[in-house]
Structures are given as structure tokens and as C-alpha cells.
Amino acid sequence: MLDNTHLSRTRLSAGQLAANFSDLHPALSTDEARTEASRCLYCYDAPCTRACPTHIDVPRFIRQILHSDLPGAADTIFEENIFGGSCARACPTEVLCEGACVDQTLLRAPVQIGRLQRSATDASPPRNEAGPDTGKRIAVIGSGPAGLSCAYSLRRLGHAVVVFEANSVPGGLNTFGISAYKISTAFSLSEVASIKSIGVEIRTGETVDAGRLRDLHKSFDAVFLGVGLGATSSLEVPGADAKGIVEALEFIAESHSGPLSDCRVGRHVLVIGGGNTAIDVATQAVRLGAESVTIAYRRSALEMSAFAYEYALARDDGVRFEWMTRPVEFLGESGVISATKMVKLNMVGTGRSAVLEDIPGTTFEIQSDMVIQALGQNPTTGLLNEFDPQILEDGRVRVDPETRATPVPGLFAGGDCLSRGAEIVDAVQDGKLAAAGIDRFLCGKPCIRP
Amino acid sequence: MIDFFAASRASDREPNHVSDRESSQKPNRASDHEPNRASKREPNRPVIKPDLSSNVAGIKSPNPFWLASGPPTNSAYQARRAFEAGWGGVVWKTIGHEPIVNVSSRYGGIDYDGRKLMGFNNIELITDRTLETNLAEIAEVKRAFPDHAVVVSLMVETNREAWHDIVKQTEDTGCDGLELNFGCPHGMSERGMGSAVGQVPEYTEMVTAWVKEVARTPVLVKLTPNIADIRFVGRAAANGGADGISLINTINSITGVNLDTFHPVPEVAGRGAHGGYCGPAVKPIALNMVQQIAIDPEINLPVSGIGGVQAWQDAVEFILLGAGNVQICTAVMHYGFRIVDQFISGLENWMSDKKFAVIGDFQGKSTGLIGDWADLDLSYKVVAEIAQDKCIHCGLCYIACEDGAHQSIDITPVDEAEFRAVLHGHISSLESGGKTILAGAGDGFVNRFEINQETCVGCNLCSLVCPVDHCISMIEKPGPFEPMTWREYQEKLALGEVDRILPPDHV
Numbered sequence A: 001m002l003d004n005t006h007l008s009r010t011r012l013s014a015g016q017l018a019a020n021f022s023d024l025h026p027a028l029s030t031d032e033a034r035t036e037a038s039r040c041l042y043c044y045d046a047p048c049t050r051a052c053p054t055h056i057d058v059p060r061f062i063r064q065i066l067h068s069d070l071p072g073a074a075d076t077i078f079e080e081n082i083f084g085g086s087c088a089r090a091c092p093t094e095v096l097c098e099g100a101c102v103d104q105t106l107l108r109a110p111v112q113i114g115r116l117q118r119s120a121t122d123a124s125p126p127r128n129e130a131g132p133d134t135g136k137r138i139a140v141i142g143s144g145p146a147g148l149s150c151a152y153s154l155r156r157l158g159h160a161v162v163v164f165e166a167n168s169v170p171g172g173l174n175t176f177g178i179s180a181y182k183i184s185t186a187f188s189l190s191e192v193a194s195i196k197s198i199g200v201e202i203r204t205g206e207t208v209d210a211g212r213l214r215d216l217h218k219s220f221d222a223v224f225l226g227v228g229l230g231a232t233s234s235l236e237v238p239g240a241d242a243k244g245i246v247e248a249l250e251f252i253a254e255s256h257s258g259p260l261s262d263c264r265v266g267r268h269v270l271v272i273g274g275g276n277t278a279i280d281v282a283t284q285a286v287r288l289g290a291e292s293v294t295i296a297y298r299r300s301a302l303e304m305s306a307f308a309y310e311y312a313l314a315r316d317d318g319v320r321f322e323w324m325t326r327p328v329e330f331l332g333e334s335g336v337i338s339a340t341k342m343v344k345l346n347m348v349g350t351g352r353s354a355v356l357e358d359i360p361g362t363t364f365e366i367q368s369d370m371v372i373q374a375l376g377q378n379p380t381t382g383l384l385n386e387f388d389p390q391i392l393e394d395g396r397v398r399v400d401p402e403t404r405a406t407p408v409p410g411l412f413a414g415g416d417c418l419s420r421g422a423e424i425v426d427a428v429q430d431g432k433l434a435a436a437g438i439d440r441f442l443c444g445k446p447c448i449r450p
Numbered sequence B: 001m002i003d004f005f006a007a008s009r010a011s012d013r014e015p016n017h018v019s020d021r022e023s024s025q026k027p028n029r030a031s032d033h034e035p036n037r038a039s040k041r042e043p044n045r046p047v048i049k050p051d052l053s054s055n056v057a058g059i060k061s062p063n064p065f066w067l068a069s070g071p072p073t074n075s076a077y078q079a080r081r082a083f084e085a086g087w088g089g090v091v092w093k094t095i096g097h098e099p100i101v102n103v104s105s106r107y108g109g110i111d112y113d114g115r116k117l118m119g120f121n122n123i124e125l126i127t128d129r130t131l132e133t134n135l136a137e138i139a140e141v142k143r144a145f146p147d148h149a150v151v152v153s154l155m156v157e158t159n160r161e162a163w164h165d166i167v168k169q170t171e172d173t174g175c176d177g178l179e180l181n182f183g184c185p186h187g188m189s190e191r192g193m194g195s196a197v198g199q200v201p202e203y204t205e206m207v208t209a210w211v212k213e214v215a216r217t218p219v220l221v222k223l224t225p226n227i228a229d230i231r232f233v234g235r236a237a238a239n240g241g242a243d244g245i246s247l248i249n250t251i252n253s254i255t256g257v258n259l260d261t262f263h264p265v266p267e268v269a270g271r272g273a274h275g276g277y278c279g280p281a282v283k284p285i286a287l288n289m290v291q292q293i294a295i296d297p298e299i300n301l302p303v304s305g306i307g308g309v310q311a312w313q314d315a316v317e318f319i320l321l322g323a324g325n326v327q328i329c330t331a332v333m334h335y336g337f338r339i340v341d342q343f344i345s346g347l348e349n350w351m352s353d354k355k356f357a358v359i360g361d362f363q364g365k366s367t368g369l370i371g372d373w374a375d376l377d378l379s380y381k382v383v384a385e386i387a388q389d390k391c392i393h394c395g396l397c398y399i400a401c402e403d404g405a406h407q408s409i410d411i412t413p414v415d416e417a418e419f420r421a422v423l424h425g426h427i428s429s430l431e432s433g434g435k436t437i438l439a440g441a442g443d444g445f446v447n448r449f450e451i452n453q454e455t456c457v458g459c460n461l462c463s464l465v466c467p468v469d470h471c472i473s474m475i476e477k478p479g480p481f482e483p484m485t486w487r488e489y490q491e492k493l494a495l496g497e498v499d500r501i502l503p504p505d506h507v
């Protein structure tokens, strides 16, 4: 459990906090959007559309913006991706649509597809209706983007959907796991509300265990699993029970669970990890007012799984990096973290498969009153193993690549629990494909509608 | 500095003395019309700084860039600023006996996918200032800028005395020439002036002749494009004794309709009128008409080219097609007088590059290359070719040819890994988070586009839509038969010397 009560709350003023947590990529003005839209070449079989995991028809919506048809542009986006608003804010566009944009070659700068998508989705809400009732009922486990995307698509096909969510607040990581300067709590909840508005029922505070899953599998016509990943892993290092050693997701969740002024942050923060999550928490710590933030990673900058622009963001925020080092012991004073003993590492081989060895005699200490572990989430194998071990393979749920059907008839899955793409947009696509798969499973093709 | 042109200057051109003009008799076209001369320079001698000076119908200016009659030439204040900025001449905003009353609003713009004022439209009339004010200011400007061209645009009622009077009063200012506005397509035409004159060859000839009865300075007749064949009015102006032709004036137009109010654009209290269209969009229409006038053997007059000039290249095109200079209105209304700087620099650099010393060296160089379709060679054959090392894989050529031309471009998805192996260095790729992202790729493949040169008809379409310079080129192929124009084909068919050319197998 998050225990950081020894730390003081952020020392920044409300105004500073608001500025620090304002949108990383603010909305474009109408003029900016039109000018940016005019850069799009309107490619045929557009690379950006192919590179978008949900295959939004990008040139189509950009041309609709150019010609002042914002509702039409929003329809184009929501047609493929009901989380078009979240994706516009949090997608790593650099490695998706914008990375594929041909203007990247032509002008050394892609069309800002993400921000244009935001212009359209901000301007006009989704306005789809539920399809005619089919009499079929589907249980969806988890209200993250995978679960809700599936639920939404199923509703549009006319199926009844009940979503079971363990948390008291719906939305999954969109609501509590993505830094607030990317997706605000309020925005995530507004997306959830819009999905609910076509008749998706969400039951929060309902944790589904293996027994319940069996019941649901029997009593519903089909079940979709969108349970995401589990808790983040912790380091097995002496002293790890000291106060002030927190886990990345808890740290981010705190910024979503109350006013920013209530968030606690150390003066000197050490972050351990080299992924996007490490960057997120380091950046958030800076934005909450930490005086110094250091990221310690066991490999070098080249092997970091964080995207280049995320890394640049942290560097711009003044985050320091300690490469090729790992913690060996957390040092505390009266049960509170005060420093971390690190050892330098040697890479044998190259790339991410290289073996890491401690270099004897190179230990050093990094002083900090807070340590954030950003080591990645573990799969939720417990529930699934107990339900039916054959659906797992190496801790991942096995699915048919087209329908997202698991080996258990009537059970479908998608999102982070498949441990595939691991972005919101991948989860959305999984949910969408699974809904089509479920529809076909229930009704044959096409589903007969009254 | 070495002056390469001292010799040619001394022999070709006379100093621009006001007294010369005053002492001369009524201008006689044959002797007084001294066009931009070609230099007597040996070809291929280096050109350090070309001479931009221009002479159209005897009106001389330090460069071929004149401000067309319109809002930028409304006052002495503007004319001074224009000359100080570098303009070679101004054609004063059309004056008449009585100031007119204008309406508001007056202008409409056509934007093209983000670019402003591709086209421009107005319902403004001629000057709204008094004749006395205009004449006093014209005289003041001419005194201050003796070496620049000050031409005055005129429009009065269709009455001989009225024209005689305005010509005399205007010439008393010391101006360098007159331009008869037979072109204004709105408002004035309803009162029997402007294009009401320019649309009737007989009126054009009559009024031109009236003016020539008294004019001592060169007279340009400004034509309206709102006619079926520009040559008829052009010939009428020549018959009336015009010293030169300027064209085009604005084109009848409606800019648009407001989708919320349903009112026309521009509107005056909810109503509109047919306004005059100009700006970059009209250049091709103007070039066409300029060439038609320049090449017509019955006209044979110097031409001042107008319509859509917004860059130095446009000016060069007008001159290549026969104009002696160009006039500009919309581009100045959009960006101000300062653009002339870039016109001059662009033209000078281009002339140096092409080794042209004076405007006359290239004036009309392309005029004769345009003629009847019937004289085009039916055997000439080009096909498109894509430079794969420039292609960015946008697919625009493909869809244009597929839907809008002759289905002659093949699209082949190439596996991204395979593509990478032959990757052309120009494609942008990015390493991020352990992934490599290739611009133009998506879903694991890159589309490769190739021309099917067997079926390509050589229409140019793909090369026109391709966003990358020099990526698609049209290359010449041996023709299917000996060179033969359509005219020759008809003759040979009649004589039984050739077989009928069969329609293509491929649509």
C-alpha cells in the first residue's frame, strides 16, 4: 500500500500545479487546425491509417476538418475508435500514425494527426445509437479501454452488455494510470459516460474471481475479458520495506484521486526503470515540485523501451539519468528511505538480450527521500489459471488473431491482458475486433436482427 | 564595376526627356512605337547585371513592373510609396469627370485549402475622388519621379467631347501615357461605360479614335476578358489607332454564397452584384488572351500583360508570350508594395542565368509556339516514369490515374522488411522505444507504385499530382509512326496515303 505520509504535500502553488499539469499537447485553435490540415496530402491507402492500430481513416477526417465539417470528422474517428479523444491525447503518435506520415519524408515533419484528432473529437461528441435489440447478453470484465470498446461495439450491434469493474471508478488505466497532463480524470470519465449513454451498464466495485467468471460464462451468452495487467512488480532488495519506496502506478493514481495539491512528493526522487512508466513518474515528480529527479536504469539509453519523445520530455523537464546501474540495497533512517546503494553494470552482448553483470567495487549511493519503482506490471495469471489454464501461454491469454476468441468457446479477450501492443489504441482495437468476433459467434453471419 | 551594357545602352535607348515628348507631333505608331529591343550583345557573354528597363508603346520605365489601375494607385501617397519601393510604373486608378459613390462591403476572396486569396473579386467602381484632386496629385507624382512611368486610366461617358476634354486635362499633368478603361465589368458597364464599350468592337474603335484625335502621349486600350474572342476587340482598338493594348481587366464573377445567411459574397445589405474576378487564379486566362493579341497579325501592337501576376515567374511568362511589361493589382492588395523587390531580384537572377541582357532578349520567345491543335504532332509520345528513390509512397499518382485517367499505375504492397533491404535513403525512419518506424509504411508493408508504360497515354496527370519535385517525369518514347499533324493526317487520309489511326486497345 502506498505509504508516503512522511513526505510533505507538494510545495507548489495551485497556479503552478495547474500550469504543470495542463495538457502536454494543447488543443489547436481553429486556424491552426485548418492550416495543419492543409498540409495533409490526402494519401491513397494512407500509411498513417494503416499504421493506426484502429485504422482510423486519417486523410478522410483531416479533409473534413479542412472543409469545416468537424462533426463529420469526429464521426470518422469514432467510427473506428470510440476512445478517439483519449488516443488523441495519449497515443505515442510518433511511432504510430505520425511516424508513418509521408510528410515525415517530404518535409521532415509529420502532419500533427494526434492534435487534429483532438480538434475533431473535442468539437463533437460521439453520436451513435444502440442497434436494434438482439436479445443476447454479454458480460465484459474490466472497464478499461479494451472492455469499454468491446462493450460499446456490442451495444451498437444491439447486444445487451454488463461491465464488471473491480475498482470503484470505471475507465481502467485511462482514469488512474495515465499521467494527468496527458489524460485528466475528468476527461476519462466523460468518455466512460458517453459509452454508458448508449445503454452500456457498468457495475463498479465488482471483482470477478474464477468462480464468478464461471457463473458469468454460463449465465451470459458470451464473456469478454479485459482485465489488463496486475500490480507492478517490486524489487527483491534489502530494505525494500522502508517508507517512501512507492510503486509507479500508485504514485500516478494519487494524482487522479484528489486535488493535485494533496499529492505527496519527495524533495529528491529516485526512479527505477527505463520504460515509459519510469518517464511518466519522473516527469510527474518534477511537475509536482521535486527538486531533483534521477532515473536509474540497468541498460543504456539505446536499450530503453521508452519512446524517444518521452525520453526527450524527461530530459527537458531536467530529469537526470544514471545508466547501467541497479539498486542493491535501500538504506533507511528510522524506517524511512534516505539513500539507495547502487552498483554499476557491465553488458555482455548487445541489445536487450545482453546479459548484465555487476562490476565489483563500483557501488555508490544516490540520496533521496523517495524511491519510485517503475518496473512494469505483472500479468493477472491467478484468475485465469484458476478458471482454465489452457487459455494461458507463457502468462499471456491465447486468442485467435482475428476474432480475439480464446480456446474456451464463448470467452474472448483483449487489451493488456494479451500483453501485446500495450497502448490504449491497441486495447481499443482488441475490444472492437472481439465485439465483431462475439457477434459472429452468437449470430452466425450476419447476425439476424428483428 | 564593369558596365557591360554601356555600349548597347548608348545606342539603343535615348534618355527619357520630357521635352522630347512635348516637342514631338501627334504620335505616329510606326515611328514612335519602339518596343523593348533585343540586345546586340554577342550570345553567351556573361551577364553581370541585366538591364530591366522597359518600353511599351513608347512609355519607358526602369523595370517592367507596373501597378495596375486599382486601389493601390488611388493617390499620390500610394504612388510615392510604390516608386520608393521599386515599382517601375503606375497606372493611376481610373479617373472620370465626376467622382463615383462606392458601396461597402466591396471585396470577396477565394481561398484554396488553406491558402488565402487564390482568387479575388470586387464590386468597386472607378475613383471616388474629384478630378481636380486626382490631376493635381498625378502632376505632383510625375514631377517627383521623372524616370518612372505614370500612366492614367480614363473612363468617361461615351461622348466625343467628354473624351477630348478628359484627355487634354489629363495630359496637362505631364503624364507619360493614357490607358482607356474599356474593361470594368460591374457598375460602370450598367451606365454604358467600361466593359459596355469593350464588349462591342465598334464602340471600342470609335472611342479609341476619339481619344487619338487629341492625345499627345501613347494610348493603351485596356480590354475586358468578358467576351467570346478577344481578338475582335483587339483589332478594333488597333483600327481606332491605339498605341498598345493592356489586358486583362477583371472577369465577371460571383465569389460565393454565405451558407448561414444565404447572402452573396461580398454583400451589400444582403444583396450582391456581378463583381470582377482577378488574382492568381486568372493568370492562365490572361496568358491565353495576351498571347492571342500578341500574335495576331492584324493587331501588331505592344502589349501590357495583366492578370494574376504574383511572382516574378508569372511576369516572365507574360513576357515570353509577347507582353512588353506586366501590371499587378491583387498581389499588392494582398501583400503591399514590398513584393516588387522580389520580382526584381527573381527576374534579374533568371535573366543572368539565361544570359539575357535586356527584356527584349526574351520577349515573345514563346508566342509562336502556341497555335492550332491541328498543328500538333500526333506521333509525339511521352510516358510517365517514377524515380523510386524520390517516391514517398503517398499513392496520389495511383488513385489519380486509376479513377481519373487510364489505369496505368500498378500498386504492389512490399513487405516492410523486404523494402528496408532495398530502402532508398530518402525515406525518413525513426528509432524509438526499440522500434523502427518508416515513413510511408503501415501494417507491415509499403506500397510500391510503377507505371505501366505500355498503356500510359502520357497525359501528365500523375506527374501533376505527385507532391515530390522531379519524382514523376514524362519521358519521350519513339512515336508509333512518322511525325504527322492532324491537319496532315486529314490530307493524307483523303489522298489514301495513310490508314486510319486505330483507337487504343486500352481505355
Ligand SMILES: Cc1cc2nc3c(=O)[nH]c(=O)nc-3n(C[C@H](O)[C@H](O)[C@H](O)COP(=O)(O)OP(=O)(O)OC[C@H]3O[C@@H](n4cnc5c(N)ncnc54)[C@H](O)[C@@H]3O)c2cc1C
Binding pocket: A090, A091, A092, A141, A142, A143, A144, A145, A146, A147, A164, A165, A166, A167, A170, A171, A172, A173, A174, A177, A178, A179, A182, A206, A207, A208, A209, A226, A227, A228, A229, A248, A249, A252, A276, A277, A280, A380, A383, A414, A415, A416, A417, A421, A422, A423, A424, A425, A427
Ligand atoms: C503508467 C502507465 C502509463 C501509460 N501511458 C500510456 C500512454 O501514454 N499512452 C497509451 O496509449 N497507453 C499508455 N499506457 C498503456 C495503457 O494504459 C494500456 O495499454 C491500456 O489501459 C490497456 O487497457 P485494458 O483495458 O486492457 O486494461 P486496463 O486499462 O488496465 O483496464 C483493466 C480494468 O480491468 C479491471 N479489472 C482487472 N481485474 C478485474 C477483475 N478480476 N474483476 C473486475 N475488474 C477487473 C481493472 O480494475 C481495470 O479497470 C500506460 C500504462 C501505464 C501503466
Ligand SMILES: Cc1cc2nc3c(=O)[nH]c(=O)nc-3n(C[C@H](O)[C@H](O)[C@H](O)COP(=O)(O)O)c2cc1C
Binding pocket: B068, B069, B070, B071, B093, B094, B120, B121, B122, B124, B125, B126, B127, B153, B181, B183, B184, B222, B248, B249, B250, B276, B277, B278, B279, B280, B282, B306, B307, B308, B309, B327, B328, B329, B330, B331
Ligand atoms: C478592387 C479592384 C479595383 C479595380 N479597379 C480598377 C480600375 O479602376 N480600373 C481598371 O482599369 N482596372 C481596375 N481593376 C482591375 C485591375 O487593374 C487588374 O486588371 C485586375 O485586377 C487583374 O490583375 P491582378 O490579377 O493583378 O489583380 C481593379 C481591380 C481590383 C481588384
Ligand code: SF4
Binding pocket: A039, A040, A041, A042, A043, A046, A047, A048, A049, A058, A059, A062, A100, A101, A102, A103, A111, A113, B394
Ligand atoms: S500519411 Fe500524412 S499526408 Fe498522408 S494522409 Fe496520412 S496524415 Fe495525410
Ligand code: SF4
Binding pocket: B383, B384, B400, B401, B405, B406, B407, B408, B409, B451, B452, B455, B456, B457, B458, B459, B460, B461, B462, B463
Ligand atoms: S501519364 Fe496519365 S496515363 Fe500515364 S500513368 Fe500518368 S496518369 Fe496514367
Ligand code: SF4
Binding pocket: B386, B390, B391, B392, B393, B394, B395, B396, B397, B398, B449, B465, B466, B467, B468, B471, B472
Ligand atoms: S505521387 Fe509521387 S510520391 Fe506519391 S506515390 Fe506516386 S510517385 Fe510516389
